[in-house]
Amino acid sequence: MRVALGLSYRGTGYLGWQSQPSGQTVQDRLEAALSKFANRPVRTMCAGRTDTGVHALNQVVHFDTDVARDAFSWVRGTNRYLPRDIAVQWCRPVDERFHARNGARGRRYTYVLLESPVRPALEAGQAGWVFRALDDGAMRQAAAHLLGEHDFSAFRSSECQAASPVRTLRRIDIARHGAYWRFDFEGNAFLHHMIRNVMGSLLAVGQGTCTPEWLAQVLAMRERRLAAPTFAPDGLYFLGPNYDAAFALPERTAAFDWLP
Structure with a gap:
């Protein structure tokens, strides 16, 4: 069986x-x-x-x-x-x-990020970290350019084995909880290092290094070298896949209530 x-x-x-x-x-x-x-x-x-x-x-x-x-x-x-x-x-x-x-009809990921002048200690390995202040509005504007079906070659690892770089991003939600940020991603599938590469570019926008429009240009150019460096894996969580409701599989575990 x-x-x-x-x-x-x-x-x-x-x-x-x-x-x-x-x-x-x-x-x-x-x-x-x-x-x-x-x-x-x-x-x-x-x-x-x-x-x-x-x-x-x-x-x-x-x-x-x-x-x-x-x-x-x-x-x-x-x-x-x-x-x-x-x-x-x-x-x-x-x-x-x-x-x-x-x-799987779709997959969901969350990135948890600490914004603080001091590096994480208790959260070491479980949250990413930036020490510069982030602009919520700028990151949301940048994220909007990524929604929909696109060629995500600009955010694809050189080691990626996927047959096609085309993916559909259905949702990017950005929320703040005190000193912590939460970035939620939902799509049909993701390329190798895709979310970590997107995170690096979103944070470049959030810290004022680049504009939201820059991210749209990077996406259109389809060149990995034009995007920001790959961000740390520490705060990345695979929330799980979605399936046909007929299979009646759980889509949550207790740990969902543990994340900020």
Whole structure:
């Protein structure tokens, strides 16, 4: 049968999601834990491959198995073998039509940023940081240029393996909570480093280095070298994917209430 899991993790100590020979990735740790619990090898497919240092609140994975377990048992049994910074949040049996990656209708990310003269301490690794004041209005104007379907080559990593640079950004929301900023992104899919590259450019506008119109020009030129440098991964959280409602999969975990 096919099983879907919702997973949360702190990405600080891992080399991203995708399995590597070092074994120091989230996928490696999850598959090792699932294999121990099932007493046979288990291979997983995720909804969105996160980079080194990027966190997830509701990463969705699926796997096929002939091991019969209650959904609750998959959660508790797998968590027994996972490190403290990775935890399965929920489990649902799904039919073979479900595919964690190909079936996702959209994906959501949040970037949490501290604006302060002093670097973060308790939030180290969990929030980005700028020490210059940010202009909310200028960043909103700049973000509006990115909405819709575009060629995002200007914000694409040179290591990106996507067949096409065209993506659709449906929403960018910017809000402030005291000293913290929250940037919410929703789109059909994202290129490698796309959000971190967009963040670098939005912050260049917010700090007055560039104008909102500059961001529109960068987008139109489709040249990565014209955009701002890639911003830190520390404050980036994968909130999770969206699927057809017929699958009835959870779109929230408890950690959603923890973010500012």
